[in-house]
Amino acid sequence: MSKKVLTLKCKKGQEDIKTSTEFFLxxxxxxxxxxxxxxxxxxxxxxxxxxxxxxxxxxxxSSKVIKGDLTILEEVLLNQAFSLNIAFTNLATRANRxxxxxxxxxxxxxxxxxxxxxRATIDSLRNLKQxxxxxxxxxxxxxxxxxxxxxxxxxxxxxxxxxxxxxxxxLDSGRKIETK
Numbered sequence: 001m002s003k004k005v006l007t008l009k010c011k012k013g014q015e016d017i018k019t020s021t022e023f024f025l026x027x028x029x030x031x032x033x034x035x036x037x038x039x040x041x042x043x044x045x046x047x048x049x050x051x052x053x054x055x056x057x058x059x060x061x062s063s064k065v066i067k068g069d070l071t072i073l074e075e076v077l078l079n080q081a082f083s084l085n086i087a088f089t090n091l092a093t094r095a096n097r098x099x100x101x102x103x104x105x106x107x108x109x110x111x112x113x114x115x116x117x118x119r120a121t122i123d124s125l126r127n128l129k130q131x132x133x134x135x136x137x138x139x140x141x142x143x144x145x146x147x148x149x150x151x152x153x154x155x156x157x158x159x160x161x162x163x164x165x166x167x168x169x170x171l172d173s174g175r176k177i178e179t180k
Contacts, residue, residue: 084118
């Protein structure tokens with residue numbers, strides 16, 4: 001089979017146009033085409049890459065991630081962080097060799113962008129491995145000015161949901177108002 005051919009499987013009873021639309025707009029096929037487009041002009045030998053197998057790899061990776069196995073994402077993020085760090089080092093070294101201030105500044109700006117992207121990628125990997133703890137807050141007090149809230153037990157012996165009673169004044173005046 002040709003390395004540049006994708007196999008389209010028809011669903012029983014489905015119109016051809018719907019089958020082809022679902023196939024060509026599926027995330028795995030879109031990812032396959034994007035991969036192929038970005039590899040053009042690179043040093044990678046295109047004749048050695050199968051589109052069908054690329055699609056199958058993406059479908060398998062998607063299935064694993066959906067089931068909760070994030071190892072592929074960890075691997076991608078780690079490789080991206082290393083690649084961005086290499087880009088930073090390369091650009092900073094090239095900038096250091098420049099005699100023209102404009103070129104030096106352009107290369108250093110690109111170097112710092114690569115460095116920042118590397119840092120952000122490492123942070124994403126850290127968040128993936130060690131997610132932030134979620135805090136559940138009992139009460140939220142929102143005011144449009146100065147506000148002081150003191151909810152400690154020593155100053156407020158009543159529980160939050162306890163009704164006012166005993167020594168507290170009631171809000172009901174006790175009078176019945178007649179309607180006309």
